[in-house]
Amino acid sequence: MPDSRFRVSYILVIILLGILVFALGFTHYSTKNPQNVYQIYIDGEIIGTVESKTDFEEFINKKEESIKKKYDVKKVEVPNGVMIKEVTTYNNNIDSNEEVYKRIVKKKQFTIKGVAITIKNKGEKNVKPKYIYVLKKQIFDDAITQLIKSFVNEDDYKSYMESTQKEIVDTGKVIKDISIAEDITYKSSYISIDKEIFTDSSTLAKYLLYGTTKKQSTYQVQEGDTIETVANANKLNVQEFLIANSNFKSENALLYTGQEVNVGLINPLISVVVEINGVSDEEKNYSVNVQYDENQVQGVEYVKQEGENGLYRVSREYEYINGQLSDTINLNTIELKPSVDKIIVKGSKEIPHVADLSHWAWPTDTPYTITTYFGYRWGSMHAALDIYGPGYGSNIYAANNGTVVETKGGCVPGNISCNGRQGNYILINHNAGNYYTQYMHLSSILVKEGQVVSRGQKIATMGNTGEVYPTPNSSSPYSGTHLHFAAWRGYPHRGGTPFDPFTLYR
Numbered sequence: 001m002p003d004s005r006f007r008v009s010y011i012l013v014i015i016l017l018g019i020l021v022f023a024l025g026f027t028h029y030s031t032k033n034p035q036n037v038y039q040i041y042i043d044g045e046i047i048g049t050v051e052s053k054t055d056f057e058e059f060i061n062k063k064e065e066s067i068k069k070k071y072d073v074k075k076v077e078v079p080n081g082v083m084i085k086e087v088t089t090y091n092n093n094i095d096s097n098e099e100v101y102k103r104i105v106k107k108k109q110f111t112i113k114g115v116a117i118t119i120k121n122k123g124e125k126n127v128k129p130k131y132i133y134v135l136k137k138q139i140f141d142d143a144i145t146q147l148i149k150s151f152v153n154e155d156d157y158k159s160y161m162e163s164t165q166k167e168i169v170d171t172g173k174v175i176k177d178i179s180i181a182e183d184i185t186y187k188s189s190y191i192s193i194d195k196e197i198f199t200d201s202s203t204l205a206k207y208l209l210y211g212t213t214k215k216q217s218t219y220q221v222q223e224g225d226t227i228e229t230v231a232n233a234n235k236l237n238v239q240e241f242l243i244a245n246s247n248f249k250s251e252n253a254l255l256y257t258g259q260e261v262n263v264g265l266i267n268p269l270i271s272v273v274v275e276i277n278g279v280s281d282e283e284k285n286y287s288v289n290v291q292y293d294e295n296q297v298q299g300v301e302y303v304k305q306e307g308e309n310g311l312y313r314v315s316r317e318y319e320y321i322n323g324q325l326s327d328t329i330n331l332n333t334i335e336l337k338p339s340v341d342k343i344i345v346k347g348s349k350e351i352p353h354v355a356d357l358s359h360w361a362w363p364t365d366t367p368y369t370i371t372t373y374f375g376y377r378w379g380s381m382h383a384a385l386d387i388y389g390p391g392y393g394s395n396i397y398a399a400n401n402g403t404v405v406e407t408k409g410g411c412v413p414g415n416i417s418c419n420g421r422q423g424n425y426i427l428i429n430h431n432a433g434n435y436y437t438q439y440m441h442l443s444s445i446l447v448k449e450g451q452v453v454s455r456g457q458k459i460a461t462m463g464n465t466g467e468v469y470p471t472p473n474s475s476s477p478y479s480g481t482h483l484h485f486a487a488w489r490g491y492p493h494r495g496g497t498p499f500d501p502f503t504l505y506r
Contacts, residue, residue: 034088040100041083042107047101049093053084058254059097064110067193071112071135077190079108089115111190114197115140119270121185123473130269133197133202136184142201144270147208148178150243151272151323171313173278181271181321183235208269209243216244216264221255234263235376243323265379268322276318284310284366287337288359290455296347307342310335314367320423325371326470330390333367341360353452355400355430360504361456363387363439365394371482374500382484383498384438392443392478396460398453399437399485399504402430409445411465413472416439423466426459431435437501438492440484441466 029504038053039046050056057078061068064076078084082104104110115137119130126441134140149157152175159165160175168174191197198204198215219230228251231241238251243263255261286307293300315332318325343361362368368389372382406427411418419425424442429435443463464472468480487504490496 011096014485016406031066034090035090035092036086037091037094039085039087040368040474041085041102042079042104043081044083047103048095050097050100050211051094053086054096056084056097056100060101060110067110067112071126071193071197071199073135075113077111077113079110080102080133080190080192081108108256109192109194111192112197114189114191116187116189116191118185118187120185122181122183132269133191133195134314135197135199139198139201139204139447140186143198143204143208144206147268147270148203148272150166150209150246151320152178152274153249158209164349168277168279171279171281173276176275176277177273178275179273181273184270198269204476209266210264211267211269216262218260219263221257221259221261223257225255227253227255230261230263232376235379236263236265236376237375238387239323240266240378241307270321271321274320276320277315278318279313279315281336282312282314282367284312284339285362286310287341287456288361289341289357290345290359291343291345292348293345294348296345300347302345303342305341305343305346308340310339311337312367316369321470324377325369328369328371328388328479329341330367333390339416352495353403353431354431355399355402355435356455357430357433359455360399362505363396363399363437364462364483374498384484385501386482387485388482392462392464392481394462396483397437398428398455398457398459399487399501400428400430400435400455402428402435402437402453404447404449404453405429405436407445407447409442413464413477415465416467422469423468424460424463425466429451429491430458434489434496436488436490436492436496437486438486438488440486441468441480441482474506498501 017441038050038056040050040056041047060078061076066073067076091265096424112135114133114135117132117134117140119132121127132140152160156165156175157178160178165174166172190500198207203213210216217234219234221230227241227248231238236244241263241333242248242251243266244264282463286309288307291304313334313336314330316330317329319327346356351375363389368387371383371388374385377381404426407425408419408422410476411423422440423439424445425440426442426445426447427436427438430437439460441463442465443459444461445459446461447453447459464478464480464482468482470476470479472479485501486492486498487501488496492498
């Protein structure tokens with residue numbers, strides 16, 4: 001009997017222990033089931049865990065209604081640098097959507113889906129690219145079109161785009177090409193709302209034109225104002241004024257008292273390049289040939305032959321960058337009518353080193369183009385004439401008799417700071433009326449300091465040394481070719497005053 005009871009008790013204990021082990025094992029297994037959750041990272045650092053990615057993103061969308069209204073978007077995205085990663089875990093510690101949202105807000109700005117635009121200058125590795133952010137690429141495309149119309153007449157632009165330009169019969173102009181000088185790339189991206197994101201093309205077009213979204217300066221027209229006087233008073237040239245006020249078609253347009261006009265200085269972020277082919281009939285001014293009669297005393301003067309202007313038909317290719325003439329190439333020149341020199345005979349028993357202030361020689365060959373006049377340009381005074389024509393290496397002449405007081409050479413194209421940005425240059429003292437003339441950006445110099453030169457004497461050749469625009473490079477070695485021709489009363493930069501060289505020829 002005792003053995004039988006002992007066996008029964010032993011069996012019961014075994015059964016009870018089995019039940020206990022089973023119960024404990026089941027409980028442990030049931031509380032450690034793996035589950036799929038979503039871990040939230042900021043820049044690689046985990047900041048929380050949420051149960052559902054979809055619920056979390058919907059929670060953000062509800063919290064950021066103001067962003068959706070501001071940008072008229074349907075969805076607000078997580079910030080850049082935030083990653084949501086699905087994991088399988090036994091850890092039951094789940095954060096609320098609110099908790100994780102607040103942690104993100106403290107460190108990052110939310111994003112919206114848009115387009116990031118990168119603008120790079122071609123061939124200029126040291127210039128930082130510009131970035132523009134828009135909701136849609138079409139906004140940027142429309143803004144570019146509006147920007148182009150700031151520099152190109154709308155009717156001309158339409159004819160060019162529709163290929164309906166009229167061919168040149170005798171004279172006229174046609175647009176050959178319109179392009180953007182910079183490299184522009186587009187990339188769909190999630191853009192942080194702390195960036196300036198453009199939502200309409202008009203605002204972006206003004207930003208591309210002025211380089212800022214700030215309100216531009218305006219001016220109220222006074223009685224007697226003209227476009228030229230308003231532009232000069234606000235350190236603009238006429239072309240810059242017309243670009244900033246596209247409702248005016250020419251510098252001769254009338255202003256009325258009280259009219260408000262824009263006088264902000266344009267600073268385009270993109271270079272709109274317009275190439276134009278043009279044919280025009282241009283007068284060739286007759287030359288004045290002064291002959292000296294050694295049998296006559298100084299002061300004796302008479303006209304041996306009256307002068308008569310000639311006429312040329314000139315074909316050119318023009319390049320404009322943001323409305324400013326940057327380069328021109330003579331394609332063909334036909335003489336329609338030859339010019340006749342005016343011959344003046346003057347008595348002289350020696351070659352005078354003193355200028356005859358009544359007659360000045362033009363400093364370049366013809367035909368020529370004035371690319372920049374004396375006056376304000378890009379917010380500063382351009383105290384000279386920029387003359388192009390007929391091209392690189394063409395002749396440069398002394399405007400009048402005088403003494404060469406300065407020559408500076410040694411510059412090569414592309415060195416914009418050579419001789420203080422002037423490049424190779426010559427300065428002549430005309431020894432009368434305190435007049436000096438200056439010839440800059442030369443290719444070669446043919447005279448030396450102290451030399452007496454005569455009116456119309458070849459003294460140099462045209463070049464593109466020093467600071468010129470556009471800057472010459474290996475693919476375009478003759479870019480920026482022109483003569484910077486300056487006239488001074490008094491020694492330049494030593495008390496002298498520059499004046500418009502055109503007044504010498506009037």
